[in-house]
Amino acid sequence: MDRTYDAVVIGGGLLGCFAARALCRRKLRVALVEQREDVCTGISRANTAIVYAGYDTKPGTLKSRLTVQANREFDGLCRELGVRFRRCGSLMVAFGPRGRASLRRKLEQGAANGVEGLRLLDRAEALALEPALSPAVEAALWCPGVGTVDPWELCLAAAENAAANGAELLLSTRVTGLRAEGDRYVVETDRGDLSCRGVVNCAGIRADQVAELLHRPTIRIVPTKGDYFVLDTGAGEHLRHVIFHEPEEKGKGLTLVPTVDGNVLLGPSEEGAEDREDTASSEEGLAFLRRLAGEVAPGLPLEVIRSFAAIRPNPYEALVDGETGAVTLSQKSIGEFMVTRLEEYPGLVSMIGIKTPGLTCAKLLGEHAAWLLSRQLGDPPANPDFCPERRAPVRVAGLPEDELAALVARDPAYGRVVCRCRMVTEGEIRDAVRRTPGAVTLDGVKYRTGAGMGRCQGGVCTERVLEILARERGVSPAEIAKGRPGSWLVKEGGDGQI
Numbered sequence: 001m002d003r004t005y006d007a008v009v010i011g012g013g014l015l016g017c018f019a020a021r022a023l024c025r026r027k028l029r030v031a032l033v034e035q036r037e038d039v040c041t042g043i044s045r046a047n048t049a050i051v052y053a054g055y056d057t058k059p060g061t062l063k064s065r066l067t068v069q070a071n072r073e074f075d076g077l078c079r080e081l082g083v084r085f086r087r088c089g090s091l092m093v094a095f096g097p098r099g100r101a102s103l104r105r106k107l108e109q110g111a112a113n114g115v116e117g118l119r120l121l122d123r124a125e126a127l128a129l130e131p132a133l134s135p136a137v138e139a140a141l142w143c144p145g146v147g148t149v150d151p152w153e154l155c156l157a158a159a160e161n162a163a164a165n166g167a168e169l170l171l172s173t174r175v176t177g178l179r180a181e182g183d184r185y186v187v188e189t190d191r192g193d194l195s196c197r198g199v200v201n202c203a204g205i206r207a208d209q210v211a212e213l214l215h216r217p218t219i220r221i222v223p224t225k226g227d228y229f230v231l232d233t234g235a236g237e238h239l240r241h242v243i244f245h246e247p248e249e250k251g252k253g254l255t256l257v258p259t260v261d262g263n264v265l266l267g268p269s270e271e272g273a274e275d276r277e278d279t280a281s282s283e284e285g286l287a288f289l290r291r292l293a294g295e296v297a298p299g300l301p302l303e304v305i306r307s308f309a310a311i312r313p314n315p316y317e318a319l320v321d322g323e324t325g326a327v328t329l330s331q332k333s334i335g336e337f338m339v340t341r342l343e344e345y346p347g348l349v350s351m352i353g354i355k356t357p358g359l360t361c362a363k364l365l366g367e368h369a370a371w372l373l374s375r376q377l378g379d380p381p382a383n384p385d386f387c388p389e390r391r392a393p394v395r396v397a398g399l400p401e402d403e404l405a406a407l408v409a410r411d412p413a414y415g416r417v418v419c420r421c422r423m424v425t426e427g428e429i430r431d432a433v434r435r436t437p438g439a440v441t442l443d444g445v446k447y448r449t450g451a452g453m454g455r456c457q458g459g460v461c462t463e464r465v466l467e468i469l470a471r472e473r474g475v476s477p478a479e480i481a482k483g484r485p486g487s488w489l490v491k492e493g494g495d496g497q498i
């Protein structure tokens with residue numbers, strides 16, 4: 001196998017997939033290296049799923065400029081990639097004088113950033129728009145541009161489109177070293193070395209560690225985590241808009257999100273993390289969410305179907321002592337998007353500690369990193385074969401009856417329902433395995449099709465999904481994991497029985 005590339009992207013999250021896609025717009029040989037068996041298993045898998053408008057970020061920053069632009073372009077991006085997007089609008093709600101003052105500041109900040117349609121609402125207007133809110137609400141900042149998207153759908157679509165445009169996806173491949181050799185870089189992996197002219201480091205929670213495989217510390221990540229609840233679709237019927245709660249006391253408010261699937265996402269809390277892999281949700285975090293939900297939206301039924309925790313990559317400037325080499329961190333976390341490279345290593349572009357709104361800006365951040373690297377590579381010509389469009393997978397739920405009947409007549413697998421909660425069929429699960437990158441785990445099927453994401457959380461369909469997955473991959477069900485390697489669901493006995 002030829003392991004020589006123009007550009008290697010490290011990390012198959014939203015940033016890496018969009019960076020790889022952007023690099024494919026040029027005549028470049030591109031590889032995307034991801035340590036896990038699938039893309040979208042890191043921060044991009046667990047977040048708040050909001051497409052921000054840009055009123056909450058400091059004027060004049062890269063973050064504000066990209067957020068406002070990304071929000072305006074989001075409908076077009078989702079059309080191009082066949083991804084669902086719900087531009088539902090948001091209400092930032094206040095319950096007292098501190099909150100009200102904050103809303104006014106955000107209105108001014110938003111206007112300075114060029115966010116359109118912002119308006120302050122009084123109690124009656126807020127309650128008319130969102131009856132599930134507490135009648136104690138005093139004021140709200142209305143923003144029509146905010147929306148919600150399925151982060152997995154977006155990430156998978158970017159990965160598929162990058163692959164369709166020639167990017168090689170090297171999954172289950174962990175980067176273990178990076179070194180410069182003349183004007184090239186060697187990316188060492190647990191599956192052998194790759195040689196390239198440039199690298200984009202999008203390793204998420206480990207992006208600082210990957211950068212430090214090559215150079216001195218510049219930015220270090222300190223992880224924290226946040227808990228979430230997913231509420232059943234019954235709650236979704238009660239919530240029309242994204243709600244940001246501006247608390248009266250200092251500290252974290254609550255966010256409520258009506259998802260594209262009709263559920264409600266509630267969270268995140270803010271807690272310390274044991275380490276970078278610590279995604280266990282905590283009693284305190286979930287109790288905090290329950291309490292705030294009762295205060296902010298008592299009209300919302302708390303029908304919890306799942307809880308999970310997300311990990312935040314908080315970036316701090318790393319100050320290195322010239323004599324001892326000891327590293328201390330800046331007092332304050334960096335608020336700006338950090339897309340960096342060192343003069344000594346112009347061929348390595350790193351995105352370290354990209355937090356909210358990294359999902360909103362993933363396409364533009366990917367393009368920004370690709371542009372920086374392309375300049376370093378001598379501005380290669382445009383790829384005339386690049387196609388930005390991606391064919392969306394079939395979704396049986398919600399298809400008009402006549403279309404569904406025609407589909408089933410052509411292919412009966414679309415008539416065999418596997419996940420009853422979300423109406424996902426055998427045909428859709430089969431397609432999820434056959435796409436590139438295709439599902440290899442139960443989670444991979446879940447994120448591509450929604451099977452197992454409904455009220456019963458896979459209680460009914462897991463066995464059947466496992467069978468289809470094993471059949472399609474031509475392996476034993478005992479070789480299929482839930483997610484990361486080792487998370488096996490069934491065991492093969494000595495007699496070959498499962």
Ligand SMILES: Cc1cc2nc3c(=O)[nH]c(=O)nc-3n(C[C@H](O)[C@H](O)[C@H](O)COP(=O)(O)OP(=O)(O)OC[C@H]3O[C@@H](n4cnc5c(N)ncnc54)[C@H](O)[C@@H]3O)c2cc1C
Binds near residue numbers: 042047311354
């Ligand atoms: C709690 C939370 C809520 C958020 N909510 C929002 C929101 O509502 N809206 C919004 O716009 N943004 C939001 N964001 C931000 C957004 O989710 C991220 O900016 C975005 O997902 C980008 O992730 P990423 O690609 O940097 O990282 P990841 O998705 O983590 O991808 C990094 C990848 O690198 C891989 N990797 C790591 N090390 C190696 C290695 N050595 N070799 C190979 N691969 C490696 C990992 O396995 C991983 O797949 C939120 C973030 C957090 C933390």
